[in-house]
Amino acid sequence: MSGAMWAFLRRDYRLARTARLALAWQIVSVACTVPTMYYLGRLLRPPAPVLGASGGDYFAFVSVGVACLGLCSAGMGACAAAVRQEQMGGTLDVLLLSPAPVWALAAGASLWTMLVAAGQTGLYLVFAAIAFHLDFSRANVAGAAAALVLTMGVCAALGVLSASLVLLLRRPDVLTSLVTSASVLLAGVFYPTRVLPSALQRAAELLPLTHALRALRLALLRGDGVAALGTELRALLLFVLVLSPVALVAGRVALAEARRSGIPAG
Amino acid sequence: MPLVSGMRRCASTVSRPVSSYDALIRMMIETECVGKVFAAAGWPRVRRGRSIRALDRVTLQVERGEVFGLVGPNGAGKTTLLKVLATLLAPSEGRAWVAGAEVGRNPGLVRRAVGLAAGEERSFYWRLSGRENLEFFAGLVGLAGAPARRRVAGVLGLVDLLPMAEEPVARYSTGMRQRLAIARALVGDPPVLLLDEPTRSLDPVAADSVRALIRRLARDEGKTVMLATHNLDEAQAVCHRAAVLVRGTVREVLSLPTPDGGLAGRYRELMGARA
Numbered sequence: 385m386s387g388a389m390w391a392f393l394r395r396d397y398r399l400a401r402t403a404r405l406a407l408a409w410q411i412v413s414v415a416c417t418v419p420t421m422y423y424l425g426r427l428l429r430p431p432a433p434v435l436g437a438s439g440g441d442y443f444a445f446v447s448v449g450v451a452c453l454g455l456c457s458a459g460m461g462a463c464a465a466a467v468r469q470e471q472m473g474g475t476l477d478v479l480l481l482s483p484a485p486v487w488a489l490a491a492g493a494s495l496w497t498m499l500v501a502a503g504q505t506g507l508y509l510v511f512a513a514i515a516f517h518l519d520f521s522r523a524n525v526a527g528a529a530a531a532l533v534l535t536m537g538v539c540a541a542l543g544v545l546s547a548s549l550v551l552l553l554r555r556p557d558v559l560t561s562l563v564t565s566a567s568v569l570l571a572g573v574f575y576p577t578r579v580l581p582s583a584l585q586r587a588a589e590l591l592p593l594t595h596a597l598r599a600l601r602l603a604l605l606r607g608d609g610v611a612a613l614g615t616e617l618r619a620l621l622l623f624v625l626v627l628s629p630v631a632l633v634a635g636r637v638a639l640a641e642a643r644r645s646g647i648p649a650g
Numbered sequence: 651m652p653l654v655s656g657m658r659r660c661a662s663t664v665s666r667p668v669s670s671y672d673a674l675i676r677m678m679i680e681t682e683c684v685g686k687v688f689a690a691a692g693w694p695r696v697r698r699g700r701s702i703r704a705l706d707r708v709t710l711q712v713e714r715g716e717v718f719g720l721v722g723p724n725g726a727g728k729t730t731l732l733k734v735l736a737t738l739l740a741p742s743e744g745r746a747w748v749a750g751a752e753v754g755r756n757p758g759l760v761r762r763a764v765g766l767a768a769g770e771e772r773s774f775y776w777r778l779s780g781r782e783n784l785e786f787f788a789g790l791v792g793l794a795g796a797p798a799r800r801r802v803a804g805v806l807g808l809v810d811l812l813p814m815a816e817e818p819v820a821r822y823s824t825g826m827r828q829r830l831a832i833a834r835a836l837v838g839d840p841p842v843l844l845l846d847e848p849t850r851s852l853d854p855v856a857a858d859s860v861r862a863l864i865r866r867l868a869r870d871e872g873k874t875v876m877l878a879t880h881n882l883d884e885a886q887a888v889c890h891r892a893a894v895l896v897r898g899t900v901r902e903v904l905s906l907p908t909p910d911g912g913l914a915g916r917y918r919e920l921m922g923a924r925a
Contacts, residue, residue: 387793391787391788391789392786394785395789402777475773479790481766483792484792646739
């Protein structure tokens with residue numbers, strides 16, 4: 385990890401220490417969400433046949449959905465939120481003046497948010513497993529890891545795109561909100577995509593989270609390995625391959641435009 | 651003796667800076683016909699209002715250890731020129747070099763050579779202390795651990811902020827934040843300092859101590875300082891030379907200090923000429 389990234393991590397830890405209530409609230413929100421999902425799941429017992437393919441009951445289905453959505457939203461929005469915060473705080477100029485490479489600045493500024501989101505996701509799943517007997521005994525670690533790595537790759541690319549738009553437009557992050565809202569509606573976070581009308585099912589295939597959720601559920605709840613997850617992993621890889629160069633170009637264009645027009649002053 | 655940096659000389663008489671080692675170590679800042687036009691609107695390019703020319707064929711040379719003033723009214727282009735030299739703004743025309751590195755081609759090298767103290771007093775993390783802020787920025791220039799802590803303590807001492815080092819920046823006065831900005835510019839020990847109105851919000855005693863600090867940095871540590879200021883007395887007291895900028899053009903470069911009233915008188919003449 386570069387020195388700049390450590391500097392960001394230390395800074396954000398120090399900032400978080402000054403806002404302990406916010407950190408505590410994130411833990412409380414996990415403690416509230418898991419039982420809510422569990423009792424909602426009890427309403428739907430026995431599970432509808434449409435849930436069967438994912439390998440668990442509704443509580444298992446929605447737990448993986450909510451955990452993955454939280455991680456993906458953080459992954460997509462962390463960099464853009466950091467850019468916006470630095471714009472508003474008047475510190476973006478100073479950061480861009482540093483000799484640290486831009487990738488290190490972007491990664492460093494997102495790191496704390498990602499760590500907190502990962503911690504929150506882990507806490508969510510551990511709490512669900514221990515307190516409400518969410519069954520991960522059949523989980524295939526390699527399959528889940530492959531799906532997670534590719535999902536984070538897609539989120540990082542979308543994150544750079546979002547941050548580029550924030551830098552250019554000096555507006556709050558619209559892209560992350562748009563993708564997250566569409567994912568909540570279509571990607572199968574709270575219900576399987578198969579309950580949607582066929583046109584919306586086709587639209588759902590265009591969202592990375594649809595494939596990420598399918599892969600993670602199959603790996604964590606049914607124990608599918610990398611080979612069995614081939615279709616979903618290939619779809620996620622395609623998203624990474626298409627979005628990454630687009631994000632890199634967008635980042636370069638945004639920075640060049642910012643330096644041309646003086647946007648970083650915020 | 652005043653040197654006229656004529657904007658009309660750019661195309662024909664100003665040669666490309668010499669790139670020999672001697673020239674590189676002697677000339678720390680050079681600009682060659684630098685121009686900057688802010689388009690009518692940023693991105694997306696929707697027409698709203700008119701374009702603004704902030705700099706027009708600015709040609710300057712500043713030697714190592716020199717304190718060079720930029721004086722001029724609001725909107726003259728002083729801050730824009732500093733931002734171009736700091737790589738925060740790309741010039742629309744011309745070229746600029748800092749410590750031998752071209753601003754457009756080697757921005758990374760330029761950023762290593764430059765410390766900028768801008769007039770933006772918000773530019774800190776207000777919930778963190780002055781020391782924590784500077785340790786963060788030290789990390790961005792590659793300092794960590796004990797060397798970073800020593801350097802941060804050193805620059806806080808230079809700007810007389812050690813007693814307040816552990817206080818959150820939110821509790822600092824405007825003047826203290828301004829001194830903290832100078833400390834931040836110094837934290838990476840760059841050879842070139844770009845200071846934008848560094849004494850603007852300071853009381854006379856604090857302003858005097860900042861001026862003394864600037865002189866000391868140039869004299870004892872060989873720092874090259876470009877200082878944008880409205881204050882002609884300050885330019886007289888601190889700068890070896892000063893360029894009078896009017897509407898983005900360098901009207902005149904004066905050697906300082908001039909005889910009593912020389913800079914102020916000449917400045918008023920140029921302002922009168924503008925009207």
